[in-house]
Amino acid sequence: xxxxxxxxxxxxxxxxxxxxxGVGDVGSAIVDTASDVMVHALRGTRGVGTEALAVGAGVVxxxxxxxxxxGTEVGGAAKGIMVGTLRGTREVGxxxxxxxxxxxxxxxxxxxxxGGNVAKAAHGAVEGAxxxxxxxxxxxxxxxxxxxxxxxKAAGDVSSTAVEQVxxxxxxxxxxxxxxxxxxxxxxxxxxxx
Numbered sequence: 001x002x003x004x005x006x007x008x009x010x011x012x013x014x015x016x017x018x019x020x021x022g023v024g025d026v027g028s029a030i031v032d033t034a035s036d037v038m039v040h041a042l043r044g045t046r047g048v049g050t051e052a053l054a055v056g057a058g059v060v061x062x063x064x065x066x067x068x069x070x071g072t073e074v075g076g077a078a079k080g081i082m083v084g085t086l087r088g089t090r091e092v093g094x095x096x097x098x099x100x101x102x103x104x105x106x107x108x109x110x111x112x113x114x115g116g117n118v119a120k121a122a123h124g125a126v127e128g129a130x131x132x133x134x135x136x137x138x139x140x141x142x143x144x145x146x147x148x149x150x151x152x153k154a155a156g157d158v159s160s161t162a163v164e165q166v167x168x169x170x171x172x173x174x175x176x177x178x179x180x181x182x183x184x185x186x187x188x189x190x191x192x193x194x
Contacts, residue, residue: 039088100129119128122169
């Protein structure tokens with residue numbers, strides 16, 4: 001793995017493993033630990049632009065690997081990872097739509113890397129983004145759409161099967177938000193079928 005963020009990924013994974021091993025309430029531990037790890041990782045950067053996005057993606061990836069290492073199903077932990085990493089980012093700086101999109105993409109890609117359920121991870125990423133939207137100063141629809149966009153893009157990097165699974169799970173209403181998956185090509189595809 002020749003990745004400049006390898007150190008961030010490893011530190012995040014180790015932090016998550018230490019934070020949730022032997023804890024009764026794994027869900028809360030994931031949120032709190034992911035938030036703490038994100039704060040620590042971002043304080044070592046300028047906290048803006050592509051550097052912050054890369055560090056954030058590294059923390060998300062490490063969190064996914066840590067959750068998998070302790071035997072928790074990653075898809076089920078995805079919402080907690082998303083909430084925790086967005087909360088930690090907010091503590092250090094500003095969370096943008098691109099932050100949400102990037103974190104959701106890293107969550108789906110990391111889940112695929114460890115053999116987890118990418119559809120569940122995508123759904124959890126969107127739920128987490130919607131839950132955090134008010135705290136982030138974003139509309140729930142916008143946060144959900146950003147997470148869905150990132151999840152679908154990452155699924156495209158995994159496989160066509162992953163794309164179909166993610167598209168299927170993100171169709172409809174999620175956490176009270178309708179149509180989080182905005183695909184401009186859907187209308188033209190419908191026209192072609194006529």
